[in-house]
Amino acid sequence: MEHTSNADLRTAADIVLARLVGDTTGRARLREDQWRAIEALVADKRRALVVQRTGWGKSAVYFVATALLRERGSGPTVIVSPLLALMRNQIEAAARAGISARTINSSNTEEWDTVQAEVAAGEVDVLLVSPERLNNPDFRDSVLPKLAAATGLLVVDEAHCISDWGHDFRPDYRRLRTMLTELPPNVPVLATTATANTRVTTDVAEQLGTGGSSDALVLRGPLNRESLSLNVLDLPDAAHRLAWLAEHLNNLPGSGIIYTLTVAAAEEVTAFLRTRGHTVASYTGKTENADRQQAEEDLLTNKVKALVATSALGMGFDKPDLGFVVHLGSPSSPIAYYQQVGRAGRGVEHAEVLLLPGREDAAIWEYFxxxxxxxxxxxxxxxxxxxxxxxxxxxxxxxxxxxxxxxxxxxxxxxxxxxxxxxxxxxxxxxxxxxxxxxxxRYAWVAKQRAAEQQAMRDYATTVGCRMEFLQRQLDDETAAPCGRCDNCTGHPRFPAETSPTALDAALGELGRAGVDVQPRRMWPTGLPALGVDLKGRIPAGEQASPGRALGRLTDIGWGNRLRPLLSLQTPDQPVPDDVLNAVVGVLADWAKGPGGWASGDPEAAARPVGVVTMASRTKPRLIESLGTRIAEVGRMPLLGSITYTAEADSVRVPRSNSAQRLRALNGALAVPPQLTEALRTADGPVLLVDDATETGWTLAVAARLLRRAGAKEALPLVLAVQG
Incomplete structure (x- = not known):
């Protein structure tokens, strides 16, 4: 039986909860484990780790605890929160409970001084900070010590970020260990996450300094999500997946999220769905902050059917009535998958979750x-x-x-x-x-764990058992049992695999559309003189490459799926396949007729190419040489020759790293042989510079500079693929 004081505390906690959730009936009550966590933090000033499913109400724990601690004279709560979307949602939630919340993150630098002054004046109940702030010298040395001394509660949200994956995803989270050691001993600490198996839970507890403390409270609940119906639909290829989505998107309940594995795929899918009449928006790591906020708002207010998103839209995005989550391609781990599908069905009785795995998934996992x-x-x-x-x-x-x-x-x-x-x-x-x-x-162990989790995602897609139970077991949930809702439990697929010929033709047309702009380098990277390379500032206009074209991106689901195996180092070098050549010819035709193209009719358009130059290659010489030869034949222009490697280049390895290192390796490694120099002097017009792929643009920049110096009027890059 509770002590009288704790019974009063619980009554006060339920009152704060009612304000937080907008309940005017007086019936709102905390879950038992929510109350246990709050009691530990407020009454006992303990440290607690809460591992509970998405939608369980972890934020209610720290907002209610904050209100109660502030009433008792404690300092402000500091919440370390990983994503801006999470911060925006939490500030709005706090306001409902009468809690003043402010944030310090990369998007509001102009407000930092004001916020810090408000914190010092005691006007802020909750301060949300991004992990990066913890490692900023000014914040770390000037603000953090004062904050640690005054903090009434430290909250680490999405605490799985400090586990083994932390050195890749958010290394700043590991700075929390320093902050923890500087906290007064009676300051409670709360860590929360929804996506942790036993391994991650143990590691998080250790990282937070709670693992070795006998006073630590660990609350781990069942992870079954009763509102979710999990489904997998294995379709033949990317075109079928895209066609299926365009044809069936409106049949999915409410509004939702379509996850892709890459930025290029998100943009590609968004563009196609819009052409098919769907109101969607893309949301990626490259989306501007203002556009992200607008996209979030449009989804929250159901102005869009879906956001087509990468993992940039993940932790903390809170839309209780989100009706579906679709994945075009599998995430690389059950933890990531469970976290993302957990966005759906938080405030509705039923939500659809659908995985459309792709043949290209493993290659994308390998890249990351x-x-x-x-x-x-x-x-x-x-x-x-x-x-x-x-x-x-x-x-x-x-x-x-x-x-x-x-x-x-x-x-x-x-x-x-x-x-x-x-x-x-x-x-x-x-x-x-x-x-x-x-x-x-440790790093080898992490790599081994990653490989095991990738295999688990393959197994998830093919299992004949309950899918929710599978995920729960992957997350070490001892309560795992058949859910009775997924496609395997019900014994029949919830969605038809068929697509209409019209939708499939449209998808094939979209994915078959070739052509990506290749923007030339205009400035040399900084730091080259320190490496003994006498290049700096702007590349002279007469030595620059012109804007070019590529057939596709290796990260998209159209031509990327065709080009990845062709350009793989595991694939034997071979002449250019006919389908790839025909597509490149199509790119050239579109280029010629487009704005500024030599066949556009624009009096100021670039001149028609008068010859082809190929790049030297140690990995795909037959591919590049045959591509250059056949383009020259189709375009009825001469193959002028090839840029070659110098003798010095034999011992040079061009690193796949930063720009300056690439330039140092490339400097002096390429040459224009005498025969090509002579041909360039008599070629009265631009030349096509043909290569298999470009990643940073520096090889093309160096080659174009050599060609321009040798007499070429212009160098127009034409490559099969843009990497990344």
Whole structure:
């Protein structure tokens, strides 16, 4: 039986809950585990880890606890929250409960000083901060210590981000360990997540410092979602999946989310569905913040049937009546899949969940896995550069000195910062000189776990057992049992696999549409002089490549699916296939007739190409040579020759890393042979520069510069694929 004081506390908690959910009947009551968590935080000042399914009400725990703690004189609650969508939803929810909430994140920098002043004046009940703020030098050194001293409750939302995946997704989350050590001992801490198996739960508890504490409370509930009907529809190819979606989208209940694995696919699907009369919008990591907010609002108010989204729309987006979630392609883990489908059915009795797996899924998983924590060699190189630098190095200054792209370099430095090997200061990064050990065993273990989870997603798509039970078991839910709602439990598919010939033809037409713009490089990357390459600033106009074209992107679900195996290093080099050549010819025809094209009739249009030049290749020489030869034949123009590698290039490996490192490797590695130079001098017009693929554009930029210097009037890049 509760003590009288705790009974009063529970009554007060239920009153706050009623305000939070807008209940005027007085019947709103906390779930038992919600109350247990609140009691631990408010009455006992303990640390708690809450692992409960999406829609269970984890945010109610920390908002109710905040209101009760503030009434008792505690300082403001600090919520570390990973995504802007989550922050916006939470601020609105807090206001309903009479809780003043403010945020500090990358989208409101102009408000930071005001917010910090309001916090200092005691006018803010809840401060939401993004994990990145914890590693900002000013925030870390000036704001964080005061915040830690004044905080009444620390909340770590979506706490699975600090688990093994943290060094890839949000390394800033690991900074929380430092904040935890600086908290006064009587400050309660709450960590919440919906997507954690036992391994992740244990790891999160350890990361938060709760794992070794006998006082820690772990509340883990059943993960069955009774409103969700899980389904899998295995269709032959991308065209059938796209056609099916266009034909059946309006049959899905309410409004929802269509998840894709890549930005290119999201944009491709959005464009097609719009041509088929559907009101949809795309939502990706490349979507501008204002457009993201508008897209969220349009979905919340049912102005769109669906958002076509990448994982950028995930944790924390709260639309209780979301009627469906469709995946065009499988996420790489059951944890990610469960988290995303959990957006649906939170406030309705029934929601549809449908997976349309693709043959290309594994290749996309492999690409993203390649962006994991760098090798020990690269880490040691970075530490060595910092150790020998007489001053702090900014990311732009450090990037040319190591073979890492800026985003991976920054993520790696944040991990090293948490590990104590480097430190971020106002003017850049410095070495601390502390010993550091590369945890190869841990990284190999993470890779092994990832491979197992990828296999689990393959098994999910093909299982004949209950799909919800399968997911629950993957998440180590001991209450897992057949749901009675999924396609396997009911014994028949909920959706027909058939599509009409009209819809399929339209999808084939969309996916078969070839042509992607290839924008030329205009500026040399910073830091080249430090590498001994005397190039900087703007590339002279007379040495630039012109805008070019590609057949498709490797990350799209149209030509990308055809080009990925063709360009794979595991595929033997071969002459260009007829279907690919015909599509390239179509791209050329569209290019010629389009705006500024040589056949457009525009008096200021570019001149018609007068010859073809191919690129040297160590991996696909037959493919590129045959492509150049056949384009020359179709276009009735000469094959002028090929850019070649120099003798110095034999020992050079062009890194797939940052721009400066690529330029250093390419500098002096390519040449225009004498025969080609002579041909260029007599070629009175632009030349097509033919290659198999472009990723950063620097190989094309260097080749175009050489051609222009050798006498080419223009260099028009024409490639099969844009990578990334």
């Amino acid at each position: 896995a390649s962006l994991a924590f760098p090798s020990e060699e690269l880490v040691r190189r970075t530490l060595d550069v910092l150790a020998h630098s007489p001053k702090p190095l900014s990311l732009p200054a450090l990037e040319p000195l190591v073979e890492l792209r800026r985003s991976r370099l920054e993520s790696m430095l944040k991990v090293l910062d948490v590990d104590g090997a480097v430190k971020r200061v106002k003017s850049g990064w410095i070495s601390t000189g502390r010993p550091w050990t590369y945890d190869a065993e």
